[in-house]
């Protein structure tokens with residue numbers, strides 16, 4: 001059985017997706033302010049490793065868990081929805097199938113309560 005990671009296109013596709021994703025985030029006034037003082041190069045590197053892991057690729061992520069990684073930021077459901085929307089739009093642009101985008105959305109849902117610290 002192929003993994004989501006393989007179907008999306010492996011390392012090259014995840015790298016490209018994360019770069020486009022953060023361009024969208026930085027241009028999105030609903031959420032860009034959260035990233036104002038963040039080193040986006042380091043952030044993109046972590047996000048590539050995190051998504052690679054949760055999509056079923058190699059597990060090389062050594063960053064924080066989603067609860068401690070987002071603690072005290074005041075992220076609410078509307079911010080979370082905006083992030084997922086940008087991720088789905090990025091994957092659609094890269095030609096990922098609707099089924100696979102649905103699977104990514106499910107993975108995102110599975111960390112919602114941790115990211116929102118509830």
Ligand code: HEM
Pocket residue numbers: 031034035038043046047050062063064065069070075079080081083108109111115
């Ligand atoms: C599917 C949802 C999300 C995933 C998978 C995700 C993933 C990550 C990862 C892997 C990190 C790195 C953690 C570390 O430093 O070790 C991180 C940090 C961060 N996330 Fe998220 N995130 C999500 C949702 C959000 C949302 C909704 C926001 C705000 C709108 C957000 C804002 C941030 C910020 C600002 C950081 C940087 C923290 C810092 O370096 O001080 N994230 N996220």
